[in-house]
Amino acid sequence: MQISLKIALIVILLIYLFCISKSVKRKNMKIGYLIFWCITGLILIIALLAPNFVENISIFLGFGLPINMIFSCAIFIILYLTFDLTKQITKVEKQNVLLIQELSLLKTEMKQLKNKNELEDKDERI
Amino acid sequence: MKKIILVIPAYNEEENILKTINNINKNSDRIDYIVINDGSTDNTENILEKNNINHIKLVNNLGIGGAVQTGYKYALKNNYDIAIQFDGDGQHDISYVNKICEPIINGQADMVIGTRYLDKRESSFQSTFMRRLGSNIISFFIKLLCRKKITDPTSGFRAVNKKVIEEFANDYPTEYPEPESTVSLLVGGYKIEEVPVSMNPREGGKSSIRLGKTIDYMIKVVLAIIIDSISFKKKRRKK
Incomplete structure (x- = not known):
């Protein structure tokens, strides 16, 4: 090198x-x-x-050139990573949807309760 | 007497939503409704708030699937027997509500789809050629996978009974909700009926389906329903 x-x-x-x-x-x-x-x-x-080490392994595994082995390894690792990431993103998206829905439902319920309370307060004052 | 609720998803529908709600109040005797404001960026929320319309404001935009599912969750929480999905853009006709509920009340079906292609006289609006072609292709694949003819699988006008409300509140496909939920119910052994209805062309705003993306949409929907039919069959076997 x-x-x-x-x-x-x-x-x-x-x-x-x-x-x-x-x-x-x-x-x-x-x-x-x-x-x-x-x-x-x-x-x-x-x-x-230790470039010799890499060279020996690549010859042992039958890659011919060390650079071929490095590229193959890198490609497979990146493939795995992107696969894993798309899986994670889908999972996070689903969790996100659930959170938004539950939060919005709760917020609505709270608002309704608040309105009801205010009305009752007014009634009592009258 | 069954408790019925209309689930109305609305995304940027400031032009149409008030008209839709007024039609509902005018036409039917005391039908409950819930508008799901899907994180609209326009004036929709103000209009809903000002007119005291029963609504849920989603804190973020979820898309039609997530919005409708929120409606089913609300229906489940408040113990409704029948939930009807109803568009906020004025395409659906409120006078068909009784007709669409009938098969459910009689126990003939778990879900009823309002179909615009069944009776040509019923619907003055048959929608564009591309849309019909798309519907036919999706229909064909549903027939192939589930052995049941669904004429209008992309129709957003549908009523479901309590069992299905529960099912949808727990798990509702969010990517292509109409065709996918149809397939998931068919595979799950639920009964689906179709009722001819008339639909109006959109009165304002923009349709959520863009013409240029129709082919892309078709391919993905077909793939999605194939995957659904496989994964739901597996789930059913486990049960």
Whole structure:
């Protein structure tokens, strides 16, 4: 691997790790996702520091070129992630609909009760 | 005497809603109604509030399916025997309410669909060619999957009994509600009847179905009802 390419990859990785650590600090991600991103980051670091290791694995698995293996892995991981995300979105949407409906029903009921109370108060005063 | 309620979904219907409600008050003897204001961005809420119209304001826009389901939840909570879905845009004719309720009161059906294609004399408004073609295609697939001819599966004028109100309050398809709910009931072993009604062309506002998207809509509806028929059959077996 050319030294300039290596430096570029390392810089990208550092930014990536920085983003993950920021998410850890702000706690704006579920632990499960965080673990997933950390493991991905770790694998990338290993691949960068020990390119021979990656090469040996790809030859062992029959990929021919290491880059083929990396691309295949990346595509499958991204496929899985988007699949999971669409599932999650559908679930969240359903929960959202239920919440809006129940909230609106409650609000209406409350308003009706309030009106009724006001009317009764007026009656009593008269 | 059965307790009947009209569920009227309304999204940005400031031009039509008052007319619809006045027609209801004029035409029928003491029918309850509930307007579901589906997060309208225009003056609908003000009109409803000012005229003291019984309504629920959804805090966010849910689309027709979510709005109608809210109506069924309300009907279930308030112990209604029959719920009638009725459009707020003046397309449906209030004088058909008795006719549409009849098969339910007699126990002949769990759901009654008001159909504009059954009797050509009944309906002066038969809607556009594309819409009829779409209805025919959906009908064909429903016949194929459920072995029951439904002439107007996209009609939004329908009455359901208490059992179905319960069912819909718990689980109502929100993406393509009319055809999908029809299929889910048929697969669940409920009886559906059709009654010829007359519908008026829209008096104002915009239809929720846009012409350019008809083909896209057709493909998705057909897929949705195929998936529904499979998943509901599975659910039924589990029961």
